Amino acid sequence: MEIALAVPPDAVFIVLTTITLLAAILALQAKELIYGAIALGISFIGIAGLFILLDAPYLAMLQIAIYVGAVVVLILFTIMLVRREVGEEVVERGERGEGAAGLWIAGLLAVSIAGLAALAGPNLASTPPAGVLSVSELGPVLVTDYPVPLVILALLLSAALLGALMLAKVER
Amino acid sequence: MVALVSYIIVSAALLGIGIYGLSVKRNAIRILFAVEIIVNAANINFAAFTRYLNPPNVSGQVIVFYSIAASAMEAAVGLALILVAFRVNSSIDVRKMDKLKG
């Protein structure tokens, strides 16, 4: 399915990237955990937008449904359960050495990204090849070529469900 | 059109943000945020390479599908663990979770 955009895809890409990165930083730096969880949700929606730009609409919907619809809900629920008293707000101060660590990582990241863009940039594709990845191909490929991971995924899901249930159960 | 390098740069930036959160933060739930951000960075990487392969191949999307499901599971179990740790230590500060007993 070809996505027809009225604006050039570069502009959409830059907007989505900015939203995603800013929201990810905000998720870690926000004073209150709940704001962080909401920012994380916005970051996930930005990533879903990037999936749509990459011609993977089914993955984008799955990302929104699973991450924003389930993982963020779980996180919010856990945040509400680990408050010490009702009404006390857990406001966090920054940790020691946070700024220095952030600068180090940003520096390393900048160097590695510059190196990547310089060395590998010319060798990587700059326009996507023509051809459409349709959703109706994903199902048959999943079941025909990768049936074993599918079954293992199902078993893992049931194991995770039982495990989370057993862990969070309150012994009376 | 957007070059493949741009998507890899986005993925690397998200990875950097996730590593920062993982190494500096002391609140267990923020560390979980960082882990989710890192997994999403990897997903973007896979999806970008899937699209820019010549000819387009849908197997990369299978990997992302699997990764989204597996990471949701891991978030659920991780949050259950945080709940248990909170009950034992009365705090979600990871610097206080340094005893093997209990």
Next chain:
Amino acid sequence: MVNVPTTPADILPFIISIITSHTFITLVIFPGMIHLMLASAFLTWYERKLLARIQLRIGPLYAGGPGGILQPVADGVKLIFKEVIIPYKADRTLFTWIPLVLIFLGTLPFAVIPFGMNWVIANLDVGLVFVFATTSVFPSMIIIFAWASNSKYPFIGGLRSLFQQVAYEIPMWISALSVVMLAGSLNLVDIVKAQSKIWFIIPAFLSFIVFFICIMAELERLPFDLPEAEPELVAGWYTEASGAIFMALFLALYLKLYMMSTLTTVLFLGGWWGPSFLPQPVWTIIKTMAVATAIIIPRAIYPRIRVDMLIKIGWTRLLIIALANVFITLLVINSGVLSAWGL
């Protein structure tokens, strides 16, 4: 955009060409914003009239027009003038923004729901998954709003609402899976086109029943009314909403009702197919109003379900029936019984 006007004399034809273009009409007028706002307001009046007639009352009568049909306008004006009370130490930003986000989420699925062969805003190949993805964001908004109210009753109501909506989403998705199997596509336009000879309610009757029960639970309507149980929780998770915030929430809730009814019509009742003396969108709206009536009527009739029975029904009974129905549909399709109708 083509033909960008270069001289001032070009601007008026340009604007007229935008206004009469199909995209603009579907986006703003017909299944777009104006129609949705009118439909949501109309549904509030419709519900009150219907419940009143069942309970041998009259309902809204004096607001103006025949039968008090301007009552929603009167309600809107009244609510705008009311004072918005934000509780002590409540989170102001979240409190005021979440209802607007809920309206946005309520209108978003309409971008893919077709009201006629050409009356769809975006013909997405993954339309059905888009609708389910956007409806699964609702519970997180509800719990954020309930937390932001900083008060006990909304919080308990919000948690109950969260449990209920999350539990009943899964049988809803699985029973829609049998429709996808019958139609062979996730595209809502294709699903309706595949119902041209037979409505899917007939081969997939069991999944229609499961889907209908699940949307009543998603909409928090009686008999699944526990998050809003008036004697216990005042009004559940939106207790602290007042004035314009309440109006926005109310609009969002009735938009969600309209969206679920339209989704049922498109998935099970044949969408726009009907005898051709009426245009296609009119058939969709007639069927949608029939489904909305069927959702509203139990509110006047049934008692409320207890919370443990609610969770048990959602996670065990409905899930098993929905899963069994997927297998039954698979058998029915493979046995070729439905080939007379092209399925």
